[in-house]
Amino acid sequence: LxxxxxxxxxxxxxxxxxxxxxxGTWEEPEARRIGMVFQDGAxxxxxTVAANVAFGEPRSGRVEECLxxxxxxxxxxxxxxxxxxxxxxxxxxxRALATEPDxxxxxxxxxxxxxALRTALRGEVAAILRDAGVSALLVTHDQEEALSxxxxxxxxxxxxxxxxxxxxxxxxxxxxxxxAEFLGDADVLxxxxxDGTVACELGRFPADPSLHGDVEVVVRPEAxxxxxxxxxxxxxxxxxxxxxxxxxxxxxQLVTLALVSGRHVESRTSGRTRWSPGDSVRVRVDGPVTVxxxxxxxxxxx
Numbered sequence: 001l002x003x004x005x006x007x008x009x010x011x012x013x014x015x016x017x018x019x020x021x022x023x024g025t026w027e028e029p030e031a032r033r034i035g036m037v038f039q040d041g042a043x044x045x046x047x048t049v050a051a052n053v054a055f056g057e058p059r060s061g062r063v064e065e066c067l068x069x070x071x072x073x074x075x076x077x078x079x080x081x082x083x084x085x086x087x088x089x090x091x092x093x094x095r096a097l098a099t100e101p102d103x104x105x106x107x108x109x110x111x112x113x114x115x116a117l118r119t120a121l122r123g124e125v126a127a128i129l130r131d132a133g134v135s136a137l138l139v140t141h142d143q144e145e146a147l148s149x150x151x152x153x154x155x156x157x158x159x160x161x162x163x164x165x166x167x168x169x170x171x172x173x174x175x176x177x178x179x180a181e182f183l184g185d186a187d188v189l190x191x192x193x194x195d196g197t198v199a200c201e202l203g204r205f206p207a208d209p210s211l212h213g214d215v216e217v218v219v220r221p222e223a224x225x226x227x228x229x230x231x232x233x234x235x236x237x238x239x240x241x242x243x244x245x246x247x248x249x250x251x252x253q254l255v256t257l258a259l260v261s262g263r264h265v266e267s268r269t270s271g272r273t274r275w276s277p278g279d280s281v282r283v284r285v286d287g288p289v290t291v292x293x294x295x296x297x298x299x300x301x302x
Contacts, residue, residue: 002137003036003105004029016102035096035104035134039111041088043080049091050076058098066094070128085113086121093125097132104129106138110145118142122149143183147171155179171220172288180218180290187265191217191291198291201259203237203284207291216292223287224267226255226275232282241265243279257283 001008004020004027012022015034020027043052049072053063067073070090080088089109096104109125110118126149129136140146146153147167155162155170163175174180177188191200193215198207200217202224207215232238241257244264253271258264267283275281 002103003034004032033099033102035099035101037089037092037096037104037106037109039108041080041092043088043091043095045080047079048076049078049080049083052080052091053095053098055095056099058100062098062100066098069097069132070094071124086117089113089121090124090128093128097128097134101134104134104136106136108140109138110140110142118145125149147183153183155183157182172290174218174290174292177216177218177292180292185221185266185268187219187221189217189219189263189265191215193291198289201261201263202239202265205285205289205291211291211293214294216294218290218292219265219285220287221254221266221268223285223289224265224269225284225286226257226267226269226273226281227283229280229282232284236284236286238282238284241281241283243275243277243281245277246275257281259283 001021002013002015007026008021012025013020015032019025020032044055047055050063050067053066058066063076064073067076070093072087072090072094075083075087075091080091083091092109093104106125110122113121122145138146138149150167152165153167153170154164157178163170163179165173170179171183174183174186180186180188189200189202191198191214193207193211193213196207196209197204198211198215198217202217202219205217227238229240239259241259243255244258245256247254248271250271252268253275255267255269255275256264257267265283
């Protein structure tokens with residue numbers, strides 16, 4: 001819709017404040033100053049790298065500028081089949097930037113790459129786009145990708161916007177249980193709100209004074225601190241638990257606990273302390289807690 005490949009049934013599309021699609025208005029795709037990077041790169045196999053970048057007929061010298069920008073000036077005479085997957089995507093980005101667009105659209109551009117290459121390339125692409133000074137609209141199902149790349153995130157569900165904001169805002173203050181569970185890991189516990197506080201199995205926390213009765217308490221795994229029963233202090237609120245499972249990743253670990261009620265929660269902590277299934281632990285919250293009314297009312301962060 002933004003690029004002009006599809007015509008909207010209703011509503012408007014604006015690019016840089018100018019309406020390009022809407023009632024009585026239709027600007028052809030080639031007139032919109034939009035660059036497009038497809039999921040698989042979509043390079044022309046019979047053209048050299050330089051010819052692919054020049055496909056949109058950019059100004060003189062622009063091809064060389066863009067190849068330099070993406071770090072592939074030495075591959076101008078190569079063909080797409082001679083490049084790695086990451087190099088092909090960088091050439092696709094160079095082609096999108098060559099016509100000096102107002103906006104670059106990226107349609108799951110790293111989906112076809114392996115995990116290690118995907119992580120490395122997304123950092124490179126973000127740096128290239130910022131160096132080029134161009135706005136970008138990235139469509140992705142990868143939560144880590146969205147959080148690490150975006151200046152602003154729009155969460156969409158069934159064609160409707162659920163929440164919009166900075167990555168930190170959307171992650172720390174989810175507007176609904178769906179947002180909380182889709183954007184990263186989250187445990188949702190039942191709680192009871194009254195007089196500006198909420199009580200749940202992990203303790204009592206401040207809450208929006210307008211919330212009363214049954215609520216849902218959203219806690220991220222990195223907000224849960226674990227300790228041996230003998231190492232706790234009386235200052236903080238601690239709950240008892242038993243280790244059920246441990247996934248070790250080197251730099252950190254994900255520990256699954258069973259609380260006294262039998263409810264399972266997860267704690268993401270440093271990998272230094274070795275927990276084993278069956279260990280008795282104490283757990284407390286040290287981080288943001290989001291309190292939602294049943295059905296996903298506006299949250300209050302505490």
